[in-house]
Amino acid sequence: MNLRFNRPLGWQLGLGFTLLAGICAIAAGIYLYQVRQQLGSNYTALVADVIRPQLHTALLRSTLNEFREDPQDSELIERFDNLLWRIPQHIEGISFGLSKNRFAPAEYRSSLNRLRRVEEKIPHLRQTLGEIAAGAPPDDLIQQGIAIENDLAQAYSRLSHLLHSEAAKQRIVMDRLAIGIAVLILVILLLVGGLMLLLMRLHHQHKKVLQLSLMDELTGLGNRRYVLNFAERLFEQRQRSGLPLSIAVLDLDHFKRVNDDFGHPAGDQVLKVFADSLLDEVRKADVVARLGGEEFCVLMPETDAEGALEVVERIRHRVATLSHQELGVPVGLTVSLGLATAVNHDASFDQLYSRADRALYQAKTQGRNRVVVD
Numbered sequence: 525m526n527l528r529f530n531r532p533l534g535w536q537l538g539l540g541f542t543l544l545a546g547i548c549a550i551a552a553g554i555y556l557y558q559v560r561q562q563l564g565s566n567y568t569a570l571v572a573d574v575i576r577p578q579l580h581t582a583l584l585r586s587t588l589n590e591f592r593e594d595p596q597d598s599e600l601i602e603r604f605d606n607l608l609w610r611i612p613q614h615i616e617g618i619s620f621g622l623s624k625n626r627f628a629p630a631e632y633r634s635s636l637n638r639l640r641r642v643e644e645k646i647p648h649l650r651q652t653l654g655e656i657a658a659g660a661p662p663d664d665l666i667q668q669g670i671a672i673e674n675d676l677a678q679a680y681s682r683l684s685h686l687l688h689s690e691a692a693k694q695r696i697v698m699d700r701l702a703i704g705i706a707v708l709i710l711v712i713l714l715l716v717g718g719l720m721l722l723l724m725r726l727h728h729q730h731k732k733v734l735q736l737s738l739m740d741e742l743t744g745l746g747n748r749r750y751v752l753n754f755a756e757r758l759f760e761q762r763q764r765s766g767l768p769l770s771i772a773v774l775d776l777d778h779f780k781r782v783n784d785d786f787g788h789p790a791g792d793q794v795l796k797v798f799a800d801s802l803l804d805e806v807r808k809a810d811v812v813a814r815l816g817g818e819e820f821c822v823l824m825p826e827t828d829a830e831g832a833l834e835v836v837e838r839i840r841h842r843v844a845t846l847s848h849q850e851l852g853v854p855v856g857l858t859v860s861l862g863l864a865t866a867v868n869h870d871a872s873f874d875q876l877y878s879r880a881d882r883a884l885y886q887a888k889t890q891g892r893n894r895v896v897v898d
């Protein structure tokens with residue numbers, strides 16, 4: 525016989541909460557990890573934006589040197605023009621990268637201003653370059669170029685210095701963030717684990733209390749309350765499905781004599797042996813309970829009168845043939861049984877039970893050790 529319990533609502537809520545907390549912890553961890561990665565990759569892109577154009581300074585210097593030697597070289601003029609076209613683009617890229625990464629504007633403003641001034645000077649330089657192509661001397665161009673090269677060199681070097689110190693700070697922040705994430709996840713998982721353990725314990729205790737309130741301590745069978753819970757449910761099911769439901773009420777014969785002759789503990793032992801025999805003789809779906817004293821009952825769902833009679837006769841026979849060794853007392857044991865099967869005019873389980881109880885009374889009055897069917 526299986527005692528069945530519904531999971532209490534608190535347990536389901538607790539389980540839902542711990543699952544939710546676990547999912548939130550994992551989601552927060554993933555989010556923070558992604559933020560960390562994003563910060564790292566944004567910074568890497570910005571460093572590349574600053575380091576790449578530093579080459580422009582060197583290129584500018586070498587191109588100017590070449591101009592000194594051959595200012596009319598058309599291929600050199602084209603290369604120079606191309607370089608002057610690229611410098612403002614990179615300056616825009618750096619400006620955008622700095623604003624996107626939200627670096628403190630004050631620290632970068634002077635370098636950015638210097639780069640903006642370079643941007644403003646470049647159209648004039650390109651105009652001078654056009655005049656050289658038309659045969660003008662390169663002196664003015666070289667002078668302007670040197671000024672721009674100086675500005676670029678200073679701005680880039682200042683920027684890369686600032687970015688590297690920013691990188692050192694960011695690395696510390698990122699490392700702390702990573703430790704923070706790990707600690708947060710650990711704490712949440714510990715809390716979730718602790719809560720789970722607590723809930724499991726509570727659930728276990730709740731189950732135990734329920735079991736105690738529904739179980740007969742001596743025999744381990746369900747008690748009267750337990751069988752009534754089941755019976756109401758089975759009776760309603762039967763009314764819907766139309767399948768038969770039988771009940772047998774059993775009472776040991778002259779059990780008082782066992783107690784009187786061999787003592788109460790021996791009587792208890794006999795009751796246990798009797799309960800085990802009952803369980804042996806019924807199906808798993810049947811419900812066996814001790815109603816009190818030496819009175820028991822067996823509920824047999826989906827069992828008609830004929831099938832039920834077979835079961836109770838088997839029980840009666842088994843009890844009557846229990847050996848002295850099995851019983852622990854040198855006395856024979858018999859049982860009287862009243863059997864009833866639900867019919868359509870049974871309006872409630874109580875009515876069905878009363879019929880079985882009446883049949884039991886008849887079994888007793890007719891001489892005991894027998895089955896009477898109502």
Ligand SMILES: Nc1nc2c(ncn2[C@@H]2O[C@H](COP(=O)(O)OP(=O)(O)OP(=O)(O)O)[C@@H](O)[C@H]2O)c(=O)[nH]1
Pocket residue numbers: 742775776777778779780781783787788789790791792795816817818888892
């Ligand atoms: N050992 C033991 N005895 C119990 C327990 N519960 C009830 N009894 C005893 O069971 C006996 C029942 O006696 P009666 O009601 O006279 O019934 P009976 O002697 O079986 O006689 P009939 O039912 O008429 O055949 C009493 O002596 C109770 O004390 C129990 O848990 N353990």
